[in-house]
Amino acid sequence: MFKTIAILVVIAIVAVLAVAATRPDAFRVERSITIKAPPERIFARIDDFHQWASWSPYEKMDPAMRRSFSGSTSGNGATYAWDGNSKAGAGRMEIVQSSSPSKIVIKLDFTRPIEGHNLAEFTLQPQGEMTTVTWSMHGPSPYVAKLMGIFFNMDHMIGKDFEVGLANLKAVSEK
Numbered sequence: 001m002f003k004t005i006a007i008l009v010v011i012a013i014v015a016v017l018a019v020a021a022t023r024p025d026a027f028r029v030e031r032s033i034t035i036k037a038p039p040e041r042i043f044a045r046i047d048d049f050h051q052w053a054s055w056s057p058y059e060k061m062d063p064a065m066r067r068s069f070s071g072s073t074s075g076n077g078a079t080y081a082w083d084g085n086s087k088a089g090a091g092r093m094e095i096v097q098s099s100s101p102s103k104i105v106i107k108l109d110f111t112r113p114i115e116g117h118n119l120a121e122f123t124l125q126p127q128g129e130m131t132t133v134t135w136s137m138h139g140p141s142p143y144v145a146k147l148m149g150i151f152f153n154m155d156h157m158i159g160k161d162f163e164v165g166l167a168n169l170k171a172v173s174e175k
Helices: 002-021 040-049 049-054 143-151 152-173
Strands: 026-035 067-072 079-083 090-099 103-111 116-127 130-140
Touching: 002 116, 002 143, 026 103, 040 049, 040 116, 040 130, 040 152, 049 079, 130 152, 143 152
Parallel strands: none
Antiparallel strands: 026 130, 067 079, 079 090, 090 103, 103 116, 116 130
């Protein structure tokens, strides 16, 4: 009986590992919202890391989080590093493309709790008095991330944060 159970456990583990190997080598999470504000007003809140405290959901994960800003005040070369509790983790962001008022690309380097190197993009498309803002993150999906993806839906987890952040951005931009 024990031998049969052990064989079934090994088969289950091998099956999970095999399924993980077939998952995509990259991921992308994306959410959009329409905001009643000109793109210039919204762009300024994203392009300056000092303003993220007013809308980013990640800023509220650890009130005691240590933050540091360097490089440019905003736009290309602006950097923001954080070191927080286990929920906030630690890492660094740098704006690598700032095309006012339509696009911002940010290089994300997470160092804790799991190392990761991704890109975040914000695109702003004006439509009359409204602006559609899209927040996306994409990057490589190494084998460990593929394995975790079997049990945790990254799009759902990160997507919720993006939805909250975009709703906050809408609230502060429409004032």
